[in-house]
Amino acid sequence: MSEDITSSLNAEFWNELCGTNIATELGLTDGSERSIKLFDDWFFNFYPYLKPFLNRSLVGKDKVLEVGLGFGSVSTYLASGKKSYTGLDIAQTPVAMCSSRLSGLPGEHVAIQGNALNAPFSDSTFDAVVAIGSLHHTGNFDRAISEMVRVTKSGGVVCGMVYSLFSLRNIRSQPKETTKRIVENLRGAARIQAGPKMRWQSDHNQKGEPAPSTEYFSRKALRRILQEFGEVQIVARNLDSPPIPFGIGLKIRKLLIRTKLAKWFGLDLYFVVTIKKA
Numbered sequence: 141m142s143e144d145i146t147s148s149l150n151a152e153f154w155n156e157l158c159g160t161n162i163a164t165e166l167g168l169t170d171g172s173e174r175s176i177k178l179f180d181d182w183f184f185n186f187y188p189y190l191k192p193f194l195n196r197s198l199v200g201k202d203k204v205l206e207v208g209l210g211f212g213s214v215s216t217y218l219a220s221g222k223k224s225y226t227g228l229d230i231a232q233t234p235v236a237m238c239s240s241r242l243s244g245l246p247g248e249h250v251a252i253q254g255n256a257l258n259a260p261f262s263d264s265t266f267d268a269v270v271a272i273g274s275l276h277h278t279g280n281f282d283r284a285i286s287e288m289v290r291v292t293k294s295g296g297v298v299c300g301m302v303y304s305l306f307s308l309r310n311i312r313s314q315p316k317e318t319t320k321r322i323v324e325n326l327r328g329a330a331r332i333q334a335g336p337k338m339r340w341q342s343d344h345n346q347k348g349e350p351a352p353s354t355e356y357f358s359r360k361a362l363r364r365i366l367q368e369f370g371e372v373q374i375v376a377r378n379l380d381s382p383p384i385p386f387g388i389g390l391k392i393r394k395l396l397i398r399t400k401l402a403k404w405f406g407l408d409l410y411f412v413v414t415i416k417k418a
């Protein structure tokens with residue numbers, strides 16, 4: 141699929157805010173302050189490692205770009221602690237949601253619609269770029285990351301999350317394919333553009349359609365791409381909740397995500413690159 145087609149499919153698909161399925165499960169049907177607060181509480185409770193990751197990665201970084209906004213939970217958190225926050229998203233609804241959440245916060249904050257593959261900013265504009273679960277959807281991760289590096293100052297950081305190819309979920313749901321990819325990774329570095337089943341498992345909308353484009357990476361493959369730009373740190377996080385009802389699965393998940401199992405076979409690879417420019 142061409143980059144232009146992927147981008148227009150993304151602009152349409154992600155117009156339904158990422159997190160809408162959860163918001164529906166939580167019974168949130170409007171954009172009221174109360175609903176947004178309930179969503180944010182759920183979000184940071186479900187991803188308890190996220191705020192510490194952002195805090196650690198962004199020490200001393202005042203001018204921040206975030207790419208891929210969804211409900212704007214991370215956006216609002218970042219903008220609340222920074223002098224200058226810019227949000228970029230290819231879809232119109234996350235930009236509108238984020239803009240409305242930023243209004244009234246002290247500082248210079250803005251959200252704009254645009255494509256990470258052609259980021260509408262001059263070279264070396266930002267101290268830091270944050271991209272949680274967005275660049276692997278663009279259809280061209282390598283180009284997206286080099287755009288993020290281009291707009292970041294030397295000494296700044298590009299940090300974010302992409303999906304892990306060797307997660308416990310992938311090992312369990314597709315043991316044969318994953319084994320093949322493990323062997324491939326021993327010889328080289330495995331990364332894949334996923335088919336519909338894997339894409340659906342990670343992201344689907346209310347109609348049951350999978351995200352248009354999703355790439356998964358081994359740690360080794362991700363490191364190889366990122367190390368060209370500076371010093372790299374990568375850590376796996378997150379696991380599925382066990383299928384136990386009445387909130388027990390969620391409680392067990394909370395315990396499990398602190399263990400070595402999540403550190404090795406987590407769903408998500410969190411990365412930080414400290415950018416070194418000549």
Ligand SMILES: C[S@@+](CC[C@H](N)C(=O)[O-])C[C@H]1O[C@@H](n2cnc3c(N)ncnc32)[C@H](O)[C@@H]1O
Binds near residue numbers: 208
């Ligand atoms: C899975 S959501 C993640 C949203 C948010 N970071 C979160 O964690 O909830 C992916 C987001 O990336 C955005 N996105 C996808 N392709 C993009 C592109 N080429 N340029 C900018 N944003 C893009 C989508 O519109 C969507 O809002």
